[in-house]
Amino acid sequence: MQEIVNMGFISIIPAIIAIVLSFVTRNTIVSLMSACIVGTLLAGQGIMGFPTLLKTSLGTTSFAWIMLLNTFIGILVAYFQKTGAIQGFTKYMKNKKLSRARVQLASWVMGMFVYFSDSFSPLFVGATMRSVSDEAKVSREKLSYIADSTSAPVSVLMPITGWAAFLSGLAIGVGSIVTQEDAMSLFIKAIPMNFYPIISIIFVGLIGSGIIKDFGPMKKAEDRAMNEGKVLRDGAVPLIGKELTDMEAYPGLKQRIFLNFILPVIMIIVIALATFFTLKSAKTMEAFLFVIIFMSISMVFQGIPFKEVMNTATDGVKGAIPAIMLLALAYSVNQLSKDMGTANYIVDIAKGFLTPQLLPAVIFLISAVMAFSTGSSWGTFAICMPIALPLAFSFSGGMVTTLVAAAFAAVAGGGVFGDHCSPLSDTTVLASTGAAADHIDHVRTQLPYSLICAGIALAGYLILGFVGI
Numbered sequence: 001m002q003e004i005v006n007m008g009f010i011s012i013i014p015a016i017i018a019i020v021l022s023f024v025t026r027n028t029i030v031s032l033m034s035a036c037i038v039g040t041l042l043a044g045q046g047i048m049g050f051p052t053l054l055k056t057s058l059g060t061t062s063f064a065w066i067m068l069l070n071t072f073i074g075i076l077v078a079y080f081q082k083t084g085a086i087q088g089f090t091k092y093m094k095n096k097k098l099s100r101a102r103v104q105l106a107s108w109v110m111g112m113f114v115y116f117s118d119s120f121s122p123l124f125v126g127a128t129m130r131s132v133s134d135e136a137k138v139s140r141e142k143l144s145y146i147a148d149s150t151s152a153p154v155s156v157l158m159p160i161t162g163w164a165a166f167l168s169g170l171a172i173g174v175g176s177i178v179t180q181e182d183a184m185s186l187f188i189k190a191i192p193m194n195f196y197p198i199i200s201i202i203f204v205g206l207i208g209s210g211i212i213k214d215f216g217p218m219k220k221a222e223d224r225a226m227n228e229g230k231v232l233r234d235g236a237v238p239l240i241g242k243e244l245t246d247m248e249a250y251p252g253l254k255q256r257i258f259l260n261f262i263l264p265v266i267m268i269i270v271i272a273l274a275t276f277f278t279l280k281s282a283k284t285m286e287a288f289l290f291v292i293i294f295m296s297i298s299m300v301f302q303g304i305p306f307k308e309v310m311n312t313a314t315d316g317v318k319g320a321i322p323a324i325m326l327l328a329l330a331y332s333v334n335q336l337s338k339d340m341g342t343a344n345y346i347v348d349i350a351k352g353f354l355t356p357q358l359l360p361a362v363i364f365l366i367s368a369v370m371a372f373s374t375g376s377s378w379g380t381f382a383i384c385m386p387i388a389l390p391l392a393f394s395f396s397g398g399m400v401t402t403l404v405a406a407a408f409a410a411v412a413g414g415g416v417f418g419d420h421c422s423p424l425s426d427t428t429v430l431a432s433t434g435a436a437a438d439h440i441d442h443v444r445t446q447l448p449y450s451l452i453c454a455g456i457a458l459a460g461y462l463i464l465g466f467v468g469i
Contacts, residue, residue: 007043011340014039015373015424018333022423028439032329032424039336057335058328065285066331066426067324069119070433072288074320075313076264077127079295082304082312084249085261090131092257100226103129103136104146104208111150112201114269118163118427120284121151124265126434139225140232140437141218141445148431148446149204152377152416153197159188165280166378167412170385175393176400190405193464195457196364196413200420203453216448221441236438239322239429247315250304259298264291323433330375330424337374344383356395356403360461363388364410364417368454371418375425380415406464417454421447 014035021031040049057063080086098106107129114121125147133143155163168183177183192198206212214222225231232238249255271287292313299309363384371380385408392407393399419425423443432439 007340008345010042011337011342011345012373013042014333014336014340015342018424022440023444028326028423029329032326032333036329036332036336039333039340043336043340053332053336057332063328063331066119066327069285069288070323070327070430071317071320072285072292073120073123075292075316076288076295078247078312078316078319079292079299080127080261081247082250083260083299083302084253084255085257086128086131087249088255088257089128089261090135093132094135098136100136100138101208101210103133103138104142105205107133107143107146108150108204108208111147112154118151118155119430120268121154122147122427122431123434125150126431126436130436134231137225137229137231139221140238140435141221141441144431144435144437144442145218145446145449146204146208147434148420148428148442149200151431152419152427153200156197156412156416157191157194159184167381167385170381171389171408174386174389175398175404186400186405186408189400190409190412193406193409194413195409195460196417196454199453199456200450203449207449216445218445218449221445232438233441236441238436239326239432239439240319240436250308253302253304260295264295267291267294323429326429326439327426330426330429333424334374334376334379338379342373357465359392359395359403360406360410360465361458363407364414364458364461367411367414368418371415372422375419375422377415377419380418381411384411384415406461410461413457417450417457421450
């Protein structure tokens with residue numbers, strides 16, 4: 001599809017259709033498909049526009065990466081269950097007699113522990129803690145919220161993640177930022193001003209501990225789970241196949257939690273971090289593939305027939321298919337938004353409001369709206385950073401000042417906020433998948449909490465703009 005720089009208001013119609021229909025129908029697949037079809041027709045692509053869009057957006061390295069990662073994690077979760085590792089971990093946690101609050105806090109800490117990948121974190125936390133949280137009568141909506149809020153918000157604050165490398169890379173060559181060291185120094189200086197992810201992470205801890213009581217749709221979900229024992233609402237459709245949620249351990253196999261759960265997780269973390277420091281890129285997908293091969297061999301040696309191991313792997317792939325379908329359509333809507341110039345339209349609307357005092361707050365809002373509409377925080381970074389930083393440098397006389405760091409942080413935080421709330425976002429999808437929650441229920445219950453955190457962050461940028469700059 002030929003790229004269109006800016007189609008004006010028409011460019012945001014597909015995103016609006018996708019988001020509104022998702023909430024109204026509670027069927028994200030149909031909503032995204034409708035948005036794609038309408039969007040390609042509006043773009044003048046005709047009846048063949050939709051299949052052409054699918055070929056264009058799905059035949060990319062980025063989609064192949066997220067699809068393979070999701071598939072590998074599905075296989076690994078199936079292995080965890082077939083070896084009895086998840087069941088053993090659940091039993092161990094149950095023997096600890098953790099309260100509901102401590103189960104939620106354990107999920108919160110676990111999410112921050114695996115900060116190196118925003119894709120791995122929500123899937124890992126959800127899949128690992130799901131049985132434990134079900135036992136404690138924690139709603140799937142709450143678990144997916146905790147998993148989602150400790151993935152991208154943590155990753156964007158850490159200087160040793162792909163997020164840090166990407167964001168700092170966008171700053172090189174702008175103003176007085178000449179080298180990678182200059183850019184990383186700006187990233188670190190901006191961390192305290194990256195208000196949204198900081199507030200979001202703290203807010204999860206306060207909610208999980210009970211210091212702040214649940215409210216809104218989340219309170220209804222939690223009351224249902226506690227009083228009726230229903231971790232999912234009636235009629236909910238978990239974003240994961242039954243092959244994973246209903247899988248039983250292999251009969252007679254001894255539970256080896258360290259060999260079949262702790263060691264594989266350690267291997268993934270070590271490989272991802274080692275490759276990040278040596279190759280400057282965390283090879284998360286490759287780490288999962290290595291561990292799958294390791295576990296496949298290990299399971300055979302433990303007495304599980306090879307055919308059963310392969311059947312388990314196949315069930316893992318089947319269980320990942322609902323999320324992969326949703327991701328495929330979300331990527332298609334994202335590509336359509338790019339082709340129609342959605343981001344450029346949003347930026348053009350807001351340019352007139354940019355002053356030194358309002359710059360951080362306006363940049364935060366622009367980034368948030370853009371990421372929410374497209375479901376892509378990194379795409380938002382790539383578009384907003386080249387606009388925000390030159391403006392900040394023009395107001396600061398070319399020096400790295402508080403305004404420059406605040407603008408950098410506002411792009412990062414706004415992108416994470418919009419991505420965090422969007423039903424089109426891959427991390428939102430992965431959080432629903434890991435927790436086996438209904439996707440729209442996850443988005444609906446999480447939104448009020450995210451909006452409060454964003455409101456505090458916005459107030460912080462306004463205060464910083466008028467007082468601290």
